[in-house]
Amino acid sequence: MQRELRHELRSRRSWLAILLYICSVVYVTYLAFQHDLEPTTWNALFWILIIFISMFAASGSFAGRDGEMLYIYTLVSSHKFIMARLVYNGVFMLLVSIAAFIAYCLFVGNPVGNIMVFFATLLLSVWGISSLLTMAFAIATKGGGGFALMAIISFPLLVPLLITAQHLSSLSMIPDATGYLGNMAALLALDALIAALCYLLFPYLWRD
């Protein structure tokens, strides 16, 4: 399993692709808005960017690996596979989203007041988003529908995560805001729930 992950890390192509994707998307928003962004707009735009970027990243994660999947299938159990997948995708997406945040700050500006809260939010929500997208992508590949099908499937399910994350990050714009702990807990609970669902349901997708 570790070997598989290492193999994945070595594939530079996906890293480069995602970085380029981030840069171009962020630059487009910069061109559209220049510098006059209200914090609310900043917030909305940032989370929309995060969705698109993470969808792009997730769709790369299973792509073009049919033969390899068969090989892995003979080696490891489905539970191990999905857990490794979730961890890997979580870490990958987290790095990607931090890169996106940095790029976004560079071009568009940074109204975040309480950086700790913001990063905690980013960590928790991106973790949830990535595991949900992993599952959605696994379903979509079975459906043979690729990116469009995945977007249709995952978007409605992403909304609870996104709304909580958006609310939290708008709280993080105010330096001395309180009341984020409950939301954090909710986000954590959502993450745990999604991970549990993936763990329980993935084996049924796996055997074919």
Add this chain to the structure above:
Amino acid sequence: MLFLVYTAAAGFLVPVPAKPILHETIRNLYFHVCMWFSMMFIFTVSLVYSIKYLMNPDEESDIIASESANTGLVFGVLGLVTGMLWLRYTWGETGKDWWAPDPKLNGALIALLSYFAYIVLRMSIDDEQKKARVAAVYNIFAYVMMIVFVMIYPRLNNVDSLHPGNGGNPGFNQYDLDNHMRMVFYPAVMGWVMLSAWIASINIRIEKINRYNHNKI
């Protein structure tokens, strides 16, 4: 068993629409609220049969799961439409808005979107068994997320719903759901839920016949 469902539905349904009641929008209580009850009921049926399918794959549970999801979707759309009509005349500027920033509306829309996605997913897979399995997995996933969103989220951020009984709005119980209306409301709920079960059972039978014919050819 199907006959039992049929007779019970008919028995409950007959008195419902014929009741003489207030000529006001409050009549909508018998339709709008019941639609959501029926939708949740029928989606729960769908969930149960999806789980059953994953435990023990047979065609019957798959048909029941998918057809009740379809039926639930119809009730969901009707619930949304009746809700929108009601909203238009009671919230905000009368006769102007079709939509309001309300957590329950978000939840409803999310539920509908995810079940439409369920249908799209089913359409895009050809192989029957694979379709059934993947759809069952998605159904469970979507249902759990929907319940979380509808039940837990509105209580979290003190985002008050504009609906009665939320955020300091008086509930229907207190001022206008008097015993007279209750006499209609409870049978109405029962009636609509039974109707949803009945429609689902018809759909299930149609689908069974379709598959039977298909297999014969």
